[in-house]
Amino acid sequence: MKKPMTTQRLVVGIFTWIVFVTWLSPPPVRAQENVRNGDIDGSGIIDISDPLALLGYLFLGGPPPTPLVCPTPGDCGIDEPPASFESQYYGSLDLEKAAREQYGFLARLVSTGEHLYDWKARVGREDKPLDIRRAVTNQYGAGWSVVSTGVHRFDWKAFRLSDPDFVVLPVMLVASDKFWDIAGVARAVIRYRSVLARVQGWYQNRVEGRLRFLQPLVLSTSLTSAQWNELSAMTAQESTRYVLLNQCIQSHENLLPAPGNNLRVALSVYTGDSADVWLGAASTGRYAMAPPRATSLDCPALGPLDSFCADAAYAIGHELGHTFGLGHTCDEYPGHPRCSNSIMQTGRPPEAILLQREICILLASPFFHPLTGAGGGVAMESPVAALLGDRR
Ligand SMILES: [Zn+2]
Numbered sequence: 001m002k003k004p005m006t007t008q009r010l011v012v013g014i015f016t017w018i019v020f021v022t023w024l025s026p027p028p029v030r031a032q033e034n035v036r037n038g039d040i041d042g043s044g045i046i047d048i049s050d051p052l053a054l055l056g057y058l059f060l061g062g063p064p065p066t067p068l069v070c071p072t073p074g075d076c077g078i079d080e081p082p083a084s085f086e087s088q089y090y091g092s093l094d095l096e097k098a099a100r101e102q103y104g105f106l107a108r109l110v111s112t113g114e115h116l117y118d119w120k121a122r123v124g125r126e127d128k129p130l131d132i133r134r135a136v137t138n139q140y141g142a143g144w145s146v147v148s149t150g151v152h153r154f155d156w157k158a159f160r161l162s163d164p165d166f167v168v169l170p171v172m173l174v175a176s177d178k179f180w181d182i183a184g185v186a187r188a189v190i191r192y193r194s195v196l197a198r199v200q201g202w203y204q205n206r207v208e209g210r211l212r213f214l215q216p217l218v219l220s221t222s223l224t225s226a227q228w229n230e231l232s233a234m235t236a237q238e239s240t241r242y243v244l245l246n247q248c249i250q251s252h253e254n255l256l257p258a259p260g261n262n263l264r265v266a267l268s269v270y271t272g273d274s275a276d277v278w279l280g281a282a283s284t285g286r287y288a289m290a291p292p293r294a295t296s297l298d299c300p301a302l303g304p305l306d307s308f309c310a311d312a313a314y315a316i317g318h319e320l321g322h323t324f325g326l327g328h329t330c331d332e333y334p335g336h337p338r339c340s341n342s343i344m345q346t347g348r349p350p351e352a353i354l355l356q357r358e359i360c361i362l363l364a365s366p367f368f369h370p371l372t373g374a375g376g377g378v379a380m381e382s383p384v385a386a387l388l389g390d391r392r
Contacts, residue, residue: 042066047096049108081149084200085193087215089164090149090157091140095119098135103128114182116151132156145256147217151185155218161257166366168320169259170196170216170266172295173251175225178270188270189216194299195290196266198313199320201302202349207359209368211320213266221251225271232291235280244269244280248289259286264323264367266316268294275308281315288319310348317343317352324365326358333357 041053056062081087099109099121107121109130120127136146136158143162148155151174161169172192178184196213203211221228231247234240248267259265267289271277274292281290290312299309321344326332329342333355339345343352354362362368 040065047109081193081215082197084197085213085215086164086167087149089214090147090159091144093132093135093156093158094139095130095132095135095156098130098132098138101138102131102134111153114153115180116148116153116155118153119156147219147256149215150182150189150218151179152182159217161263162260164212164214164262166262166369167212167214168196168264168266168367169214170268171252171256172216172218173221173228173248173267173269174218175228175269175271176220176222177224178272179220184272185218185270188295189218191297191299192216192268192270192295194301195294195297195309195312195316197301198299198305198309198349199317202313202317202343202352203362203368204371206352206354207362207368208371209363210371211367212369217256219252219255221254221269223247223251225274228269228271228292229274229277232277232280235282241280242282242284244291245282245284245287245289249284249287252287261286264288264320266290266320268292268316270295272296278308278311278315281319283319283322286323288316288323290315290319305348305350310350313349314343314347314352317349321358321362324367325361329355329358 040050040057053062054065057064096109099107103121103123107123107128110120110122110127111118112120112127119130119132121130122128133146136144140158140160144158144160147157147159149157170192172185172189174185174188193216196216200211200213203209223231228244228247231244234243248269252265252267263286265287267287269292271292273296275296276293277296278291278293283289293308294312294316297309297312299305299313305313326344329336329345330339332344333339336355338353339355341347341351341353342355342358343349344354344358347353
């Protein structure tokens, strides 16, 4: 008669199995520092290889756990966006599952560095490329796009452009020579947000409706910083006035579907520290575009703006105004004594105004949502600045 297995024999059996599997497993990737508790082998994700690596260290003389390093925001692409930049439409990806789906159940997910493109599927001792687009389609469905909110390895997301209800989607196009600069791109996203936040706060003050912004997306492009900056300079000529806008839209549509009526896309370009590259802001249809200056400035959340920040906020605020149906104020309302103070003419935030008739047009647009609670989570301009508004 067979004896029932005792608890002791069971534990010994499991331990033997773990030791055997640990011995079979390829060595973990240790090229980078750990940024998450529990990621013992520093592979970038927490999976079965982590307890195995820990057991290997404790009992088999394996390498010690990768040290836990807490990143500074902006240092390596880890960034907590403020609540006023919404991210609920961005789905996370199970890349471990993707590795197994694409290369079989023995495949392991590893990262060979900190960049978006450093994820690999390790099969035996070989690293194979991971198809992120296929992972999004398998895990979410055909209507979903693969996007990223930076170029750090944790920035991959799934997004369906038809999901949000009337929001502004900021998109930062990245010059090809900056695409591998993880910290530079993360800093530029924070800078772009500092400009967008002033546009959001300004509109909220003038219109008393909340303009919702998503967390900016980051898209790669095939143009270098020098080529992008040259396009901006070319817009000074009337015959090439729209070359920067057109290239931005083309770069966007190379990777993402054109926006539906539920979105307005606020485009800008990251070409390194380019605060002096400011020519060429333009808009058409559902796209508003600001030149590279908008991704190069650290603008304060409240209070006065220097001429650079005021110009960048004006570029985005003005071009978005066109996408909501506003024309140039002095053309639409000729002879109005304050038409030139409007953001739709030459008025710069935070002092820029909107005429009452412009406010009515915006309030009738579905993009201006009712204010919920005090401030709706958006930084408000000072009352003095608000009083300068034209509310007749
Ligand atoms: Zn205009």
